[in-house]
Amino acid sequence: MKAWMYHEHGSFTDVLKFETKTSLPQVKDDQVLIKVVAAALNPVDAVRMLGFFKATDCPLPTIPGYDVAGVVVKVGPQVKQLKEGDEVYGNINEKPLEDPKQLGSLAEYTAVEEKLLGLKPTNLSFPEAAGLPLAVETAYQALERCGPLDGKSVLVLGGAGGVGTLAIQLARHVFVASRVAATCSSGKLEFLKSLGVDLAIDYTKENFEELPEKFDVVFDGVGQCDKAVKAMKEGGKVVSIIGEITPPAFQHIVISDGSVLEKLNPFLESGKVKPSTQLLKRSCWGLKPKNLSFPEAAGLPLAIETAYQALERCGPLDGKSVLIMGGAGGVGTLSIQIAEHVFGASRVATTCSSGKLEFLKSLGVDLAIDYTKENFEYLPEKFDVVFDAVGHVHQISEVAQLYDDAQEVVEEVNLISDPQNATVEVINGLEVLKIAAGRCLREVEILNDYSGLLRESLRNNFGSIYRVIVDSHTAFKCLSWSWRD
Numbered sequence: 513m514k515a516w517m518y519h520e521h522g523s524f525t526d527v528l529k530f531e532t533k534t535s536l537p538q539v540k541d542d543q544v545l546i547k548v549v550a551a552a553l554n555p556v557d558a559v560r561m562l563g564f565f566k567a568t569d570c571p572l573p574t575i576p577g578y579d580v581a582g583v584v585v586k587v588g589p590q591v592k593q594l595k596e597g598d599e600v601y602g603n604i605n606e607k608p609l610e611d612p613k614q615l616g617s618l619a620e621y622t623a624v625e626e627k628l629l630g631l632k633p634t635n636l637s638f639p640e641a642a643g644l645p646l647a648v649e650t651a652y653q654a655l656e657r658c659g660p661l662d663g664k665s666v667l668v669l670g671g672a673g674g675v676g677t678l679a680i681q682l683a684r685h686v687f688v689a690s691r692v693a694a695t696c697s698s699g700k701l702e703f704l705k706s707l708g709v710d711l712a713i714d715y716t717k718e719n720f721e722e723l724p725e726k727f728d729v730v731f732d733g734v735g736q737c738d739k740a741v742k743a744m745k746e747g748g749k750v751v752s753i754i755g756e757i758t759p760p761a762f763q764h765i766v767i768s769d770g771s772v773l774e775k776l777n778p779f780l781e782s783g784k785v786k787p788s789t790q791l792l793k794r795s796c797w798g799l800k801p802k803n804l805s806f807p808e809a810a811g812l813p814l815a816i817e818t819a820y821q822a823l824e825r826c827g828p829l830d831g832k833s834v835l836i837m838g839g840a841g842g843v844g845t846l847s848i849q850i851a852e853h854v855f856g857a858s859r860v861a862t863t864c865s866s867g868k869l870e871f872l873k874s875l876g877v878d879l880a881i882d883y884t885k886e887n888f889e890y891l892p893e894k895f896d897v898v899f900d901a902v903g904h905v906h907q908i909s910e911v912a913q914l915y916d917d918a919q920e921v922v923e924e925v926n927l928i929s930d931p932q933n934a935t936v937e938v939i940n941g942l943e944v945l946k947i948a949a950g951r952c953l954r955e956v957e958i959l960n961d962y963s964g965l966l967r968e969s970l971r972n973n974f975g976s977i978y979r980v981i982v983d984s985h986t987a988f989k990c991l992s993w994s995w996r997d
């Protein structure tokens with residue numbers, strides 16, 4: 513199966529590798545095999561990958577990932593409730609720091625004990641569900657250990673984090689606290705208010721422990737236990753999930769437990785408690801279109817956002833003509849379709865290589881220009897909007913930089929195309945330009961970049977017989993051959 517894996521400890525970017533031939537996990541009697549649809553990473557994955565708890569970790573190599581959402585494809589003989597086809601989610605490691613599984617959730621399949629899983633809330637997508645288990649279990653268990661909270665006040669330190677956003681919502685809706693405050697950085701104050709906090713404290717501007725208001729319960733999701741105890745009412749409780757503990761505070765380490773997920777199911781399905789991915793949806797998430805498979809959807813976002821935003825910035829396009837340079841690419845194919853169907857352009861033209869003309873016509877373009885045979889910029893037709901998804905403009909400026917002075921490029925072209933410096937020969941039926949000038953081919957590698965200028969100049973000087981060099985690659989070959997000769 514395919515999986516992300518590390519063979520030595522280090523940071524994500526240094527050690528995590530995508531592998532295509534890892535072994536499928538063995539399914540124990542009390543486990544199910546899950547076809548992973550979505551997995552999520554938590555801070556503990558990074559700490560583990562760095563090797564901070566080697567002594568209690570499994571041996572390398574490791575597939576990371578505690579959180580998973582997916583579909584049950586196989587059940588062990590002692591599995592009681594779950595069956596094949598169930599959509600489930602959970603934190604696959606009962607204890608995060610003690611012998612976590614070697615084959616984690618960043619893989620096509622993962623094997624998990626039934627007791628660690630819950631049925632995926634029906635209103636949540638797989639990625640939304642995958643982001644929840646470890647964080648929501650931590651928040652729930654830590655708050656539960658603080659005793660009944662109804663009618664009490666709760667302060668959450670780190671309210672904008674994965675655990676913090678859930679602690680706020682659980683305190684409010686599940687444990688029915690009467691007042692919820694939280695700390696966060698300046699940019700997230702509004703976000704916390706949208707979660708329903710009564711008081712959002714900007715930790716970059718205020719010291720929460722110096723405020724006159726004290727709280728029945730302080731939930732420390734940051735590692736500020738020494739300060740947290742100062743914000744506690746007399747007789748109150750402080751629970752911390754990270755860092756040094758200052759009495760009377762106590763620490764909570766999550767224990768993966770499917771029954772917590774089941775208990776929270778009504779709150780999640782009713783939308784009272786939301787995953788932060790859903791809360792942040794407007795900034796970077798969208799629900800997957802139902803008719804698209806996950807791989808189909810995964811190929812879209814960056815390209816389609818680029819195409820949409822770039823075209824949108826060109827102003828209303830209805831009734832206008834649009835030329836897309838690079839129509840066969842990821843961004844290009846989407847730009848063609850968006851220009852026509854979303855923005856209502858009246859005519860869409862595009863450039864592509866010879867083999868893709870039919871493909872682009874099948875996308876509905878009115879004019880497909882083969883850039884290996886024609887220069888779109890010399891066509892008589894001009895367009896209201898040109899979308900450059902190829903980068904010629906950029907390349908020309910690079911050429912100019914290469915030569916320090918764009919004028920020199922033009923001189924170079926003139927040198928190549930001066931009839932005095934060139935002869936024409938027919939070789940194997942191919943009309944070939946032979947260059948007599950010495951300097952011009954020293955820079956052959958940039959020929960592509962100014963082939964438009966060159967072509968124009970050759971046409972002017974030699975007439976139409978040089979159609980053969982319309983393709984800049986052919987031109988390059990011909991010229992370089994005659995030079996070597």
Ligand SMILES: NC(=O)c1ccc[n+]([C@@H]2O[C@H](COP(=O)([O-])OP(=O)(O)OC[C@H]3O[C@@H](n4cnc5c(N)ncnc54)[C@H](OP(=O)(O)O)[C@@H]3O)[C@@H](O)[C@H]2O)c1
Pocket residue numbers: 554555556608646647650669670671672673674675676695696697698700715733734752753754764765766
């Ligand atoms: N004990 C356990 O079982 C357990 C379980 C899960 C997680 N953890 C630990 O708990 C911590 C939080 O986990 P997470 O998944 O929520 O991480 P996370 O999503 O990365 O959140 C961390 C948050 O901390 C906030 N923050 C940083 N400095 C702050 C400060 N001085 N005051 C207030 N907020 C501050 C950041 O928000 P701003 O942008 O507003 O700064 C950020 O949103 C991690 O250290 C993790 O290792 C422990």
